[in-house]
Amino acid sequence: MKKWILLAVVACFAFALAACGANANNTSEATSGEASLDAAAADSELVVKASSWEFDKKEYRIKAGETVNLTLKSVGGVHGVGIVGTDYKLTGKGTIPVKFDEPGSYDMICNVPCGGGHSTMKAKLIVE
Numbered sequence: 001m002k003k004w005i006l007l008a009v010v011a012c013f014a015f016a017l018a019a020c021g022a023n024a025n026n027t028s029e030a031t032s033g034e035a036s037l038d039a040a041a042a043d044s045e046l047v048v049k050a051s052s053w054e055f056d057k058k059e060y061r062i063k064a065g066e067t068v069n070l071t072l073k074s075v076g077g078v079h080g081v082g083i084v085g086t087d088y089k090l091t092g093k094g095t096i097p098v099k100f101d102e103p104g105s106y107d108m109i110c111n112v113p114c115g116g117g118h119s120t121m122k123a124k125l126i127v128e
């Protein structure tokens with residue numbers, strides 16, 4: 001009899017864990033609706049891949065004055081990307097249009113507390 005109770009408790013716990021995991025993955029596209037730019041009219045694409053704990057490039061380049069569809073892909077965990085000093089940010093995955101009128105250099109950081117190497121997840125966005 002005790003075995004059944006133990007089994008039921010373990011099953012409930014496993015289910016709760018699975019439900020939590022699913023929720024974590026669903027938080028992703030929440031920020032994409034705010035942008036006033038039209039993603040369909042973008043001039044180019046920029047794909048940023050985030051993994052534990054780095055972005056796939058140290059430097060990303062876009063052109064000033066162009067609308068660029070910024071796409072985030074998280075590989076192996078949920079990560080984010082934020083462009084420091086702007087409202088541009090994505091968590092988990094998704095695409096937002098971004099546009100910079102002037103050339104310059106911006107810091108890109110992970111904005112999801114993703115574990116031990118989180119604070120080292122940095123890259124540069126160079127606007128040419």
Ligand SMILES: [Cu+2]
Nearest residue numbers: 110112114118
């Ligand atoms: Cu992080």
